[in-house]
Amino acid sequence: xxxxxxxxxxxxxxxxxxxxxxxxxxxxxxxxxxxxxxxxxxxxxxxxxxxxxxxxxxxxxxxxxxxxxxxxxxxxxxxxxxxxxxxxxxxxxxxxxxxxxxxxxxxxxxxxxxxxxxxxxxxxxxxx
Amino acid sequence: xxxxxxxxxxxxxxxxxxxxxxxxxxxxxxxxxxxxxxxxxxxxxxxxxxxxxxxxxxxxxxxxxxxxxxxxxxxxxxxxxxxxxxxxxxxxxxxxxxxxxxxxxxxxxxxxxxxxxxxxxxxxxxxxxxxxxxxxxxxxxxxxxxxxxxxxxxxxxxxxxxxxxxxxxxxxxxxxxxxxxxxxxxxxxxxxxxxxx
Numbered sequence: 195x196x197x198x199x200x201x202x203x204x205x206x207x208x209x210x211x212x213x214x215x216x217x218x219x220x221x222x223x224x225x226x227x228x229x230x231x232x233x234x235x236x237x238x239x240x241x242x243x244x245x246x247x248x249x250x251x252x253x254x255x256x257x258x259x260x261x262x263x264x265x266x267x268x269x270x271x272x273x274x275x276x277x278x279x280x281x282x283x284x285x286x287x288x289x290x291x292x293x294x295x296x297x298x299x300x301x302x303x304x305x306x307x308x309x310x311x312x313x314x315x316x317x318x319x320x321x322x
Numbered sequence: 323x324x325x326x327x328x329x330x331x332x333x334x335x336x337x338x339x340x341x342x343x344x345x346x347x348x349x350x351x352x353x354x355x356x357x358x359x360x361x362x363x364x365x366x367x368x369x370x371x372x373x374x375x376x377x378x379x380x381x382x383x384x385x386x387x388x389x390x391x392x393x394x395x396x397x398x399x400x401x402x403x404x405x406x407x408x409x410x411x412x413x414x415x416x417x418x419x420x421x422x423x424x425x426x427x428x429x430x431x432x433x434x435x436x437x438x439x440x441x442x443x444x445x446x447x448x449x450x451x452x453x454x455x456x457x458x459x460x461x462x463x464x465x466x467x468x469x470x471x472x473x474x475x476x477x478x479x480x481x482x483x484x485x486x487x488x489x490x491x492x493x494x495x496x497x498x499x500x501x502x503x504x505x506x507x508x509x510x511x512x513x514x515x516x517x518x519x
Contacts (some may be wrong), residue, residue: 214366246369270451274427275413282385282431283474305443306431315431 197260198231205230217247231262238266245276249284257286268294274302279295281310287319323394323446324496326386328489331466333358336475339470342370343470351377351488354401358484367473367481377488378466382459389496394452395446398467400491402441405482406475411502413472416444417450421464425452433474438486446493447519459492466490475515 196205202224210218224233248267256264265315268291271277277298280287287295299306309315328334334348336516343361350357361372387393395480396417412429426442428450444450459465471483 205462214369252371275429278431301426301451303427303429304448305428309431 195232195260196236196258196263198229198262198266200230200232202228202233205233205255208258209251212254213250232264233241234263236265238270243270245271245273245274248276249276249280252280252287253284256284261288264291271295271298278303278306281317282315283318285318286318287317292317323493325446325493326382326491328491329380329382329386330354330401330487330489331377332519333463333466335376335378337374337376338470341369341373343367343372345373345375348375351375351485352371354487356486356488358383358486360482360484361471362480363473364479364481365476368476369472371470371482372483374414374416374468374470375416375485376466376468377490378421379463380459380466380490382461382465382492384460387456387460387492387494388496389456389460390435391456391494392497393449393456393492394457395444395448395493396450396454396490397442397444397446397448397493398488399440399442400453400469401438401486402434403438403472403486405436405480406473407436408433409473409475409481410434410471410483412469414468416468416472416497417452418464418466418468419431419452419454419458420462423468424451429469434471434483438484465475476496484505 206221231278247273252264252267269281271302281292281295310317330352332352334351336345336348343363345359345361347357351359357374405425411431411433414427415429416423416427417425430441432441473481
């Protein structure tokens with residue numbers, strides 16, 4: 195399980211075989227020795243943050259990331275479309291993450307809200 | 323409450339939404355026949371949305387929705403399919419008021435089926451968190467909606483997404499003044515003119 199104190203190189207090893215080249219190339223240039231916390235703080239503070247990257251990260255390698263990293267990404271999701279995508283596609287969200295993401299679609303995607311409420315579509319994560 | 327007949331769009335267009343995947347043969351959505359508007363995806367359709375398939379100019383007239391009527395709801399149907407199971411889905415679906423996106427994103431989270439199937443949006447009391455007057459709809463060629471889609475599964479070459487037709491109807495309540503004038507005309511003036519009471 196990777197934490198904010200883990201080396202970024204460990205995260206990079208995790209994604210380099212599965213992420214697309216456009217994402218791998220710039221991340222391969224990140225200075226050695228930095229922690230995930232230090233690099234992800236850059237993502238967190240980026241006003242042009244691409245929340246689709248956040249969705250990809252949570253969906254693809256999220257189960258290898260600890261709660262604090264995941265929360266940093268979940269909190270940063272701003273498009274209701276991305277929040278909806280994670281709710282119906284990501285198999286490993288926690289109850290807290292589901293709550294945060296649901297709040298991001300509340301009042302913004304009425305068809306999805308209705309579908310979730312009547313069970314036409316389901317939240318993918320099986321929260322225990 | 324009254325409801326109009328379903329109307330098909332008089333105008334269909336591809337409108338850029340990043341330019342990753344453009345719809346072709348867009349005019350095929352204007353009729354319920356066997357012809358489709360289509361996008362063919364490859365590579366990054368799981369990350370990048372399609373352009374907007376835009377349907378406008380539904381041809382509602384004052385005979386369909388009388389002047390002064392209150393708009394209660396809007397309902398439309400998209401007859402669509404995707405080539406892959408559990409992949410294609412609505413990404414953004416917006417009403418267009420005077421040609422500009424208006425109200426909520428009314429996209430559904432339901433994946434598109436692999437055979438042509440109707441998806442119905444809205445209904446008798448749905449205004450999609452927008453405000454609508456009769457004059458926003460009747461005789462307005464820029465009234466309509468637009469749809470962008472995405473794939474859940476990363477595309478191999480040659481996967482496609484199709485829309486066969488779209489149609490729309492409007493729920494309304496006739497305005498009080500209009501109703502009174504209509505009643506007066508029908509029950510008083512017309513009989514007078516033809517020699518009745």
